Structures are given as structure tokens and as C-alpha cells.
Amino acid sequence: xxxxxxxxxxxxxxxxxxxxxxxxxxxxxxxxxxxxxxxxxxxxxxxxxxxxxxxxxxxxxxxxxxxxxxxxxxxxxxxxxxxxxxxxxxxxxxxxxxxxxxxxxxxxx
Numbered sequence: 557x558x559x560x561x562x563x564x565x566x567x568x569x570x571x572x573x574x575x576x577x578x579x580x581x582x583x584x585x586x587x588x589x590x591x592x593x594x595x596x597x598x599x600x601x602x603x604x605x606x607x608x609x610x611x612x613x614x615x616x617x618x619x620x621x622x623x624x625x626x627x628x629x630x631x632x633x634x635x636x637x638x639x640x641x642x643x644x645x646x647x648x649x650x651x652x653x654x655x656x657x658x659x660x661x662x663x664x665x
Contacts, residue, residue, distance in 0.1 A: 571632055604618075605618050608650075625662070632647075
């Protein structure tokens with residue numbers, strides 16, 4: 557089971573909620589009845605994220621370490637405000653694929 561470890565001093569309530577939801581999802585056994593199987597491309601220590609570009613979804617598999625990235629944390633807070641977290645499967649974030657690609661390519665600036 558993967559543990560989400562972050563080094564946040566004062567996470568906002570929205571970000572704390574997102575991290576708690578991800579942690580619960582990661583810690584549930586795969587064999588629970590009614591639980592969707594994690595896709596094979598989502599390896600241990602990763603999670604799936606969706607972006608929307610003009611109604612078209614693009615899926616990313618992201619390492620848990622990005623949960624400590626300040627720009628990614630901001631996206632998670634925006635996602636909590638905009639979409640809530642009663643969704644199942646990949647987490648939808650409110651940005652275009654190109655914006656998420658820039659964040660993922662950012663070397664923690």
C-alpha cells in the first residue's frame with residue numbers, strides 16, 4: 557500500500573480533503589466488492605488525473621511525489637472547489653493538458 561507523504565506546513569482544508577481522499581483510495585484493498593480495478597498503467601506510487609480540453613479528456617498517470625509540488629497543490633485545491641471529490645476513478649483537474657504538462661515538466665521551481 558502506498559502512503560501519501562507530504563511536507564506541507566499549513567495545508568488548506570480543500571487540499572487536506574483531497575489528500576485524505578487519495579489516501580483512502582490508495583489504501584483500499586483491490587478485492588473489495590464493487591471496487592473498480594486500478595488500470596495496469598497506474599503503477600504503485602502513482603495516480604490517474606484527467607484534464608479537459610474543449611470537452612475532450614486527456615489522461616495522465618502521475619507520481620505521488622507531485623502532491624508536494626506547489627503548482628499541483630493549487631490545481632488540487634481548484635479541483636476540490638470546482639468538482640468536489642465524490643467522483644470515482646481518475647481525478648479531474650481544472651486545466652488544459654498543456655498546463656498540466658508544464659507543471660509536470662517543472663523542476664520544482
